[in-house]
Amino acid sequence: MTVQSVAVAVTGKNPFLRAVAAISTVAGWCSAGMIVAAVLITCQMIFIRFVLNGSTIWQTEAVVYLVIAATLVGLPYVQRLRGHVNVDLVPLSLGRTARRALAVLTLSVSILIVGVMFYYGFEFWHFAWDRGWRSDTVWGVKLWIPYLALPVGFGLLLLQLVADLVAVVLGVDRPFGLEEK
Numbered sequence: 163m164t165v166q167s168v169a170v171a172v173t174g175k176n177p178f179l180r181a182v183a184a185i186s187t188v189a190g191w192c193s194a195g196m197i198v199a200a201v202l203i204t205c206q207m208i209f210i211r212f213v214l215n216g217s218t219i220w221q222t223e224a225v226v227y228l229v230i231a232a233t234l235v236g237l238p239y240v241q242r243l244r245g246h247v248n249v250d251l252v253p254l255s256l257g258r259t260a261r262r263a264l265a266v267l268t269l270s271v272s273i274l275i276v277g278v279m280f281y282y283g284f285e286f287w288h289f290a291w292d293r294g295w296r297s298d299t300v301w302g303v304k305l306w307i308p309y310l311a312l313p314v315g316f317g318l319l320l321l322q323l324v325a326d327l328v329a330v331v332l333g334v335d336r337p338f339g340l341e342e343k
Contacts, residue, residue, distance in 0.1 A: 171242050171326055172335040179334060182325035183242060189318050190239025196232035200225045220301040227308035234315025238322035244339050253338045262330065265337030269327040276320045283312030 173179035207221035240246055253261050289295075291306035329335035 171244065171322075171339070172329060173325075174329075174334040176329070176332065176334055179325050179329055182321055185318065186238040186242040186322050189235050189237075190242075193232040193236030193239065196228045196235070200228040200232070203228070220303075223297065223299055223301055223303065227303070227311075231308060231311035231315070234311045235318065237315050237319040241319060241322045241326070248338070250338060250340065253340060261337045261340070265330050266327065269323060269330065273320065273323045273327065276316055276323060280313060280316035280320050283309075283316050287313050 171179075171183065173183045203221050203225050207218045207225075210216045210218055210221075253264060256264060287306060287309040290309045295305040296302045297305055326335070330337050
């Protein structure tokens with residue numbers, strides 16, 4: 163018996179799993195776009211500071227917010243690709259039934275933890291929006307805008323984790339993406 167790792171979460175013909183996979187992929191593209199925007203803004207900032215000898219106002223803050231948002235919004239895409247750190251020593255040593263039970267347990271605990279993060283991220287975002295918080299910089303960005311990445315990122319990750327659990331429970335995908343051959 164050989165065990166082989168599968169790179170992408172399997173969706174089969176399940177419409178829910180396919181929709182979540184599409185949403186996670188769009189989130190990945192948005193995340194990549196934010197990274198590209200952050201790089202371009204950084205280049206523009208360097209040009210203004212060192213070539214034109216001018217000052218910058220909003221660039222540093224925008225880059226920080228973009229990179230953090232890209233990290234959070236990119237979470238479901240990385241989960242879909244199984245790109246998070248994974249120690250598969252225990253799942254590899256388990257039989258089929260025990261591996262499935264462990265997958266259901268770990269996905270359930272992950273859903274619970276990310277659900278709590280989503281709840282408090284939403285609460286934090288809403289608090290900033292409701293109170294009209296602004297950053298203490300010259301730019302003075304409305305903080306609800308960058309804080310929106312918290313509930314969006316964790317909400318999309320939560321959706322992908324639920325899809326992963328559904329895929330394992332329905333037998334569409336193998337636990338931990340490991341296939342027995």
